[in-house]
Amino acid sequence: MPDVEQATERSHLLPLLAHDRRFSAVQNEADANSILSTHVSKEEELLATTSVGERLPYNDYTTIDWLHDLVKDSFRSRIIHAQPGIRGHLGSAFESGQGWIAAALIGILTACVAFCVDVAVATVSDWKLGYCDTNIFSNRENCCTTRHPLGATNTNLGESCPAWHMWTDDYWKAFGVFVGFALAFGAISSSFTMLTKSTLPTAAPGHGDKSDRLTEGGDQGVVGKSIYLAAGSGIPEIKTILSGFVIPHFLDLKVLVIKAIGAVFAVATGMCLGKEGPFVHIATCVAYLVGMLFPKYNENGRKMRELLSAGCSAGLSVAFGAPIGGVLFSYEEISTYFPRKVLWRAFLCSLFAAMVLKALNPTGTGKLVLFETNYGISYSPVHYLVFVLLGIAGGLFGGVFCKANFWWSKTFRKYAIISRNPVFEVFIVVLATGLLQYPNPMTREPGDVIIKNLLVDCRGESEAWVCQQEAKDGNSKYLGWLVYGTLVKLVLTIITFGCKVPSGIIIPALDAGAFFGRLVGQWITTISPGIFAMVGAAAFLAGVSRMTISLCVIMFELTGELEYIVPHMIAILVAKWVADALEKDGVYDLAQAVLGHPFLDADHAMHLVQGQQELVQRLIPPKKTMQDITVDVPKDNKISKRTLDDKLEKLKERGLMDAGLVLVQDGMLQGYLAEGELDFGLNNLGMYWESTARIRLLGEAEEGDLDLSMFVDRTPLTICAQAPMEYLVEMFGKLGLRYICVVEEGSGRVVGVVIKKRLVVWLESLKG
Numbered sequence: 001m002p003d004v005e006q007a008t009e010r011s012h013l014l015p016l017l018a019h020d021r022r023f024s025a026v027q028n029e030a031d032a033n034s035i036l037s038t039h040v041s042k043e044e045e046l047l048a049t050t051s052v053g054e055r056l057p058y059n060d061y062t063t064i065d066w067l068h069d070l071v072k073d074s075f076r077s078r079i080i081h082a083q084p085g086i087r088g089h090l091g092s093a094f095e096s097g098q099g100w101i102a103a104a105l106i107g108i109l110t111a112c113v114a115f116c117v118d119v120a121v122a123t124v125s126d127w128k129l130g131y132c133d134t135n136i137f138s139n140r141e142n143c144c145t146t147r148h149p150l151g152a153t154n155t156n157l158g159e160s161c162p163a164w165h166m167w168t169d170d171y172w173k174a175f176g177v178f179v180g181f182a183l184a185f186g187a188i189s190s191s192f193t194m195l196t197k198s199t200l201p202t203a204a205p206g207h208g209d210k211s212d213r214l215t216e217g218g219d220q221g222v223v224g225k226s227i228y229l230a231a232g233s234g235i236p237e238i239k240t241i242l243s244g245f246v247i248p249h250f251l252d253l254k255v256l257v258i259k260a261i262g263a264v265f266a267v268a269t270g271m272c273l274g275k276e277g278p279f280v281h282i283a284t285c286v287a288y289l290v291g292m293l294f295p296k297y298n299e300n301g302r303k304m305r306e307l308l309s310a311g312c313s314a315g316l317s318v319a320f321g322a323p324i325g326g327v328l329f330s331y332e333e334i335s336t337y338f339p340r341k342v343l344w345r346a347f348l349c350s351l352f353a354a355m356v357l358k359a360l361n362p363t364g365t366g367k368l369v370l371f372e373t374n375y376g377i378s379y380s381p382v383h384y385l386v387f388v389l390l391g392i393a394g395g396l397f398g399g400v401f402c403k404a405n406f407w408w409s410k411t412f413r414k415y416a417i418i419s420r421n422p423v424f425e426v427f428i429v430v431l432a433t434g435l436l437q438y439p440n441p442m443t444r445e446p447g448d449v450i451i452k453n454l455l456v457d458c459r460g461e462s463e464a465w466v467c468q469q470e471a472k473d474g475n476s477k478y479l480g481w482l483v484y485g486t487l488v489k490l491v492l493t494i495i496t497f498g499c500k501v502p503s504g505i506i507i508p509a510l511d512a513g514a515f516f517g518r519l520v521g522q523w524i525t526t527i528s529p530g531i532f533a534m535v536g537a538a539a540f541l542a543g544v545s546r547m548t549i550s551l552c553v554i555m556f557e558l559t560g561e562l563e564y565i566v567p568h569m570i571a572i573l574v575a576k577w578v579a580d581a582l583e584k585d586g587v588y589d590l591a592q593a594v595l596g597h598p599f600l601d602a603d604h605a606m607h608l609v610q611g612q613q614e615l616v617q618r619l620i621p622p623k624k625t626m627q628d629i630t631v632d633v634p635k636d637n638k639i640s641k642r643t644l645d646d647k648l649e650k651l652k653e654r655g656l657m658d659a660g661l662v663l664v665q666d667g668m669l670q671g672y673l674a675e676g677e678l679d680f681g682l683n684n685l686g687m688y689w690e691s692t693a694r695i696r697l698l699g700e701a702e703e704g705d706l707d708l709s710m711f712v713d714r715t716p717l718t719i720c721a722q723a724p725m726e727y728l729v730e731m732f733g734k735l736g737l738r739y740i741c742v743v744e745e746g747s748g749r750v751v752g753v754v755i756k757k758r759l760v761v762w763l764e765s766l767k768g
Helices: 032-034 042-047 064-080 087-128 142-145 171-194 235-242 253-268 276-291 301-320 322-334 339-358 382-411 422-437 447-454 466-473 476-496 504-523 529-545 549-557 562-582 587-593 601-609 621-631 643-652 673-689 725-735 754-765
Strands: 130-132 164-166 195-202 225-227 630-632 636-640 660-665 668-674 694-696 718-720 738-745 752-757
Touching: 064 087, 064 301, 087 142, 087 276, 087 301, 087 339, 130 142, 130 630, 142 164, 142 668, 164 171, 171 253, 171 422, 225 601, 235 276, 235 301, 235 322, 235 587, 253 276, 253 752, 276 301, 276 504, 301 322, 301 339, 322 339, 322 549, 382 476, 382 529, 382 562, 382 587, 422 447, 447 466, 447 504, 447 529, 466 476, 466 673, 476 504, 504 529, 504 636, 529 549, 529 562, 529 587, 549 562, 601 725, 601 754, 621 630, 621 643, 621 660, 621 752, 630 643, 643 660, 643 673, 643 694, 660 673, 660 752, 668 673, 668 738, 668 752, 725 738
Parallel strands: 630 660, 718 738
Antiparallel strands: 130 164, 195 225, 636 694, 660 668, 738 752
């Protein structure tokens, strides 16, 4: 058995056919030799001989073919396990262990990146207030204690700190320094983010054919768009990628580095954002880069997405020290395909990330729990009413936030001065944040410090500022600060989320909920108000993100309070119900709508079509489009090159990139030739033939033929035009199809073809 040839997903798709008589006509051409020198892996070569056909590497922003990649992986596995002797046994063992090795590497590397970001954020954030004269790169906590990353820990924080120097003791001067540093950090973060600008040369949902509108059976005009790959949390884009679409360069090393640097300075500004969302993007970038080292994942889009799903769990694991919550987050919130083997590898990946991060000890506490609490008191049934109240408030906050942020993105960010100058928008938001947050001593700190302060238990001998205020008889000013903090967090988070800097929504939502929960706790003296701050934080985040099970586990791992799982469950469920009543989509779904990424959520799609009573024939392209994409193959199975050139030009005019040609004989379906393969065959191989040459699309090739039959999928899935739309949604959602051919009831003749993007466009129109 010959060796398996190593190839990448970007390799050209020609098998070793240098001695095949079909290509004898071009073997004497020097350029043909360079084409033939670029090959695909062994399993793709074998697929060329089957009715499935081989495929080119996926184009940018197209849909992967889940079924084809499944068969491709089966071929690869059979080749490896068929090798005899010790080499075969070693190859089989490595094949079985690649996933586990890759998962462990992802966890380790993600933890290392997170350690660097955590330490840098703590230091840079404190520069707005002062500096450490013993070590300028030390943050305030490390400067004032013996608590250091990578070293021993000491929990004695001390009362005085001569080594830490404030920039000035004057309030107004300190105010100006604070805002000045914040503006500088914001400019640095957004400037780095601008380096990742990318243009997507494809249609967004709602766009397709230029001539016909979707409501008439067609699509709409092609519109390109620009995105900043390092901006935002990256979670909407990752969901799009994991659903089967290809976003170019989104997981490259350059984006990873800029995302990490940008997140440091973005969080240091004090804006209402967190680094937890970007950590998910960073972890997914690490997973992609590690996967490129393993042929099993590098050559297969389906297998790569399994690895990316596992990698996502490491992001939340290092962000919150919540390894189990990270696995559940990947399953519940991000992944659309999550079989049990992915669950196991995500578990391992998250475990290694947590282990390494604890050993690196970025916080200097030696603990993985970020907001450890020990209230030492339980709740009574009467408090269930309070937890329900917190859930209602969280749902209202989440619903209002989602609607307002969506409106803000569709209005304010459409102004030319804002859309053309993203750095200017960041400047405005940072300025507003500094002016509104600095006067309140509770919002002046970084987001994670705010949560830690609000969860404090004052029943013991705590000298925290919060406890000092609550110990006073007249604490109306303190209550005002809590109300002010809740409202400011809501307003600032609305205008911040979506700015062109790396940013997450998790910490701001937790901050707002902790403020409100602490406020409610002032009137309930039977248990610590920190408990209500903790439950309120979970409720507000549930209202914004609609997370449920994963959020409950994350809150347990964040605080170490197993006793309060039931209150968290109550508040989270109530918050989700209330938020769903106000706005059916969570923040990540709305972000996908704003960004215009094609995403098929099978559950939401099924909910939409169940109220429509539509048939598959609703999505059949118009007659002119079908004429453009249908090829009536003669009995000799050949078609003129000029005809195919014209067909390809019309496909490119549509701009969908996932489209292709339907091959028929006497009206009966014979196969499907995708646009990418057609383009390659005509422009790379076909350059050596005259435009009058005839190209073989079906049947056995003869000497001298320009043969594209190996690219034809001769087993396309079909569906009856009179089938309910639910059938179509289920097939696309569960099977991961790129396209499906529509046949006439009774005769079985081809009447149309539906690609995945077209279905997504139609579903988007239903939402509108």
